[in-house]
Amino acid sequence: MTRYVVVLPLSPLTADASFTVADWPLHVTLVEPFLTDRPPQxxxxxxxxxxxxxxxxxxxxxxxxxxxRRHDVPVNLVRDGGEIAALRTKGLAALAAAGIEIIHPRADFRPHVTAKRHGRLSLGDRVVLRQLALIDMRPSSGAHHRRVLGAWPLGEASVTDSAPPTAPD
Incomplete structure (x- = not known):
């Protein structure tokens, strides 16, 4: 089983990019981490x-x-006029149609951006979400790393990755 997450990054990501947990780019989590044995393609x-x-x-x-869990992770909520929630619903439905079950989707979904040592949002900051990305939460490079498997501009026909991701060895 592989663990994935679907995010809306604040800055563009590219397929095959990787980063450490501490250096996660700022993002809104669209679909919380999930396990599946379905192929990444x-x-x-x-x-x-x-x-x-x-x-x-x-x-x-x-x-x-x-x-x-301990209410010690600083975040800024992202105001949602319904667009983020609707995109989440579509993402969950597409995953379900592909045979991927999200065991416990959050009923209390609240879009937010977690503060990181390299950046954070402040009340009133403009947020533009232009891309959807699939992240491998357990790549072969180790547990403290993350790998971008695919990143797609919202509403555009072209994808930022040149080829579909391959199955892990």
């Missing part, structure tokens, strides 16, 4: 269709909050 195909049918989302950063 199947996941990528489902998500690229969702991205193609979507449009860029403009919003603003909302109030700060604390997330996590």
């Amino acid at each position: 199947l996941i990528a195909a489902a998500l690229s269709g969702v991205a193609l049918e979507a449009r860029a989302i403009s919003s603003t950063a909302g109030e700060p909050a604390l997330f996590g």
Whole structure:
């Protein structure tokens, strides 16, 4: 089983890029981490269709909050006029149609951007979400790394990755 997450990055990502957990680029998590044994090409195909049918989302950063089990992870909520929630619904439906079950999708989904040592949002900051990305949460480079398997502009026919991701060895 491989663990993935679907995000809307604030800055463009490219396929095969990797980063450490500490250096996660700022993003809104669209579909929380999930496990599947389905091939990454199947996941990528489902998500690229969702991205193609979507449009860029403009919003603003909302109030700060604390997330996590211990309520110690600083975030800024992202104001959602319904576009992010609708994109999430479409993403979950596309994954389900591809045979990927998200065991416990968050019923209390609240779009947010986690503060990182390299950046954070402030109340009122403009947020433009132009891309959807599939991230491998456990790449071969190690548990403290993440790898971008595919990144697709919202509403555009072209994809940023040159080839569909290959199955891990």
